[in-house]
Amino acid sequence: MSDVGILINTTVAVAAVVLMIVRFKFNPVVSLVVGSAYLGLTTGLGTAETVKVISTGFGDIMAEVGLLIAFGVLMGAMLKEMGAIQRLVGTLLRVFGPKRMPYAMSLTIATLLQSIFLDVLLVISAPLARNLAPKVGRVGTARMATALAIGLECGIVLMVPGVGALALAGLLGVPLGKMLIFGLILVIPTVAISVAIMSFLFTRGWWNPDKDEEHFHQTVVDDEEEDWTDGTGGSTPRPDAGGGVAQAQRAATVTTEDTKHDRPLILLLAPLLFSLLLIATGAILDIAEISNPVVSFVSEPLIALLIGLIGTSFVGRFSIGQHRVQKAIASGFSESGQILILTGVGGSLAATIAAVGLGDILGKYFTANHAAPLLMVWVIAAVLHIAVGSVTISAITAAGILAPIAPTLGLDPVLIALAAGAGSLFAVHVTSNTFWLLQSLMGQTTRGTLKTCSVGVSVASVVAILLVLPMSLVL
Template sequence: MPGWYTLTVVAAVILAVVVAIVRLRINPVIALAVGAAAIGILTGLGPLDTVSTMTQGFGEVMMDAGLLIAWGVLIGAMLNEMGAVTRLVEALMRVFGRRGIPFALGLSLATYLQTIFVDVMIVIAAPLARRIAARLGPAGTGIIGVTFAVSLEVGIVMMVPGFAAVALAGVVGVPLGEMLLGGFAVVVPTVALSILLMSMFFRLGFWNPERDQQAATTEDVPHGGALLTGVGGLPRDTDAPAPAPLVTLAPTASTALAASATRERPLLLLFAPMLVALLLIAAQAVLAVLQVEVAPMQFLGSPVIALLLAVILTGAVARAAVGRERVEKAVVKGFHDGGQIFVLTGVGGSLAAVIAQGDLGDVLQGSFQATPFAPLLVVWAMAAVLHIAVGSVTLSAITAAGIIAPVASTMGLDPLLVALAAGAGALFCVHVTSNTFWLLQSFLGQTVRGALKTVTLGVSLASVIALGMTLVLSFVLG
């Protein structure tokens, strides 16, 4: 078929998927699956081959990412039940002090704390964050707000074990160890620079306490009829007049009890299994780059085994800390929250597989001959536009990567760079269609005007910086 026809079909179907999600409030999993089927049929793949390709694509991605997402869900659920995050924030404040806490907290949220869902993280850390903000001066609420917004959103899509980063790695076919190292190289400077620049702007007068922060806390999460998102930025259908509050600012009995139960246990012990797992994965990735084969490390450094060990050891610590019954309840809750992530990841693989069967690669390759940066810029822009329209960081990143990933090798483009560029683009313009926006606005005591500065502007700045860091990484990778 003519190249222009294939390109038109893919563009039209993606646009239809966006309209279906935003206007018709159709679940994104269903919309993406129908879109993948439509592309297959309309580009001449045929009914039977379309179905088999979708199934194969779903299975291949879940084979790579399914268990890893499951292990992350379990670890995050158990850490939350033990009250580990609350204690960590308190410890960071004691160690790094007033000036250093935004950077220490931001880098922690963006890296090793990514096993815990964003919504849960905001809720359990918000009371402590507001106390920290009061010690940072008149712009404290803005500084803490942008710290949370940037670190949580950047970590989701670019840093293993963030579930969207794991999903992206599966969609584009990047080894998880490689995604961990590449993501770390981009995430750390992105988070640090974003917090530094926004803090400077706020202290120079861009933050107005009288207009940008609330005098009193509100517990409801307003939405004004806008499309909200569920756990981790996944769209959620909300036709009801107003949702019940997701959580309350006061710590739950479970969280308070967990903190009390674990007070006598070293904080490092609670996080040690996950940290050791990440170190094993990173070490094996380095050995692979150096082409050094160490059989025990090839086994223990495999992401599936490393994170499985972390699950087992975290479970042992959690059972000793809070008891078997509470651990089991936390695990069930974690799987409930993560269910849609599993399916969305697999359907993203289906979309990528169907597109890979067509001649879109030849079309795009001919369009991107001018500069090696062009494909990365297109991935970034595609993810940014999708996010502005849909309001889901995860969905927009997976969709953009899924479109470009099948043709990346024909253009000589490293799949890691595709994943990072898609993640960076998906961060652009987090606004009122995002549940994270309203959670940060409400629980950190910001007005909507303040949240537009910390969340929308702050994360958009991080999106541009992350793109720049990805382009720098492309030079390093040659």
């Protein structure tokens, strides 16, 4: 088939996936497989080869990140059950004080807590942020809501072990240690700068509490209080926001009555921190070309996260008992199933796109001496996210489209992964479950949520790509 025909059919396939998800409410998994099948059949792969590519793409991405995603989600489920997040927020408040809480909370969520399923993490942390808002100042609700939105969304696609970051690394063949280091280098300034920009706008009059906040009875938590109330309150999310809201609320319900606080917080988080440290150590040794068989083994991401999972399980047994650990594991398996399948079929579409030769076609139009490919992957991911409303789907699809051209251009694949992640953050809006959760749990009106979530995360998206572009000059 001609180059033009392949480009047209690829465009039609991606548009069909978006249309099926948005207009006809098909499940994203089904939509991605249908799009992959259409692309393979219409570009001359044939029935047998199309099926083989779809299956192989699914299997390849699962071999890369399947167990990693499962281990990360299971660790997060146990941390949630142990009440570690509530206690961590209390510690941050005591250390940094209320005025700096937007920065402390958003950076902590973006860098440390990405093993926890996004909706669950949001439902746990939002009531805590809402109680803190009056202490932050007159625009406290705006600043805390924006901090939550930016930290959550940036972390999921830029920071290992966020499921989006894991999927991008697997699709593009980026070593997870490298993804962890460069993601950390990018996410910290992205979050800090974006929160600062939004705080400046809010304090200069861009936030109107009468129009941007729902009026409710606010329970203020004392500075010295260590037991947090996980009450949601506020307005009810729109009915069409999806069953994920109620499911996440049920999954994330942790009361201070059920959570023991007699174990040091650092002990609860130590296994997760240790596993991330092992992964980073392995990446640093690789860059320094230092080889040690024992360190190489334990720093492999699969082994490092397994060590973290086992350690978290043992800590959980001593903290909350075996029964609740098993309950958390069961919840984690339930959460990880959808993530794994969605990531896998994202790999199927990427594999089909590579098989039809799109990479060779695009390679004719770009050279490695300019940033156009990175800007293109950012734009593709941004457009897909606006249409679909899923950060993970848009990032995976955009990366899959341009992944084949990375070797031709000489670009480091980690740059494409970060650019795709940055683009997928653009314009989180009413098609996103996160949007409605933030509106309800933070006591905002739709107008207010458009400011804190849609504009806030879009600012982070632009800041991130502006930071990624200079990286292409040194990588």
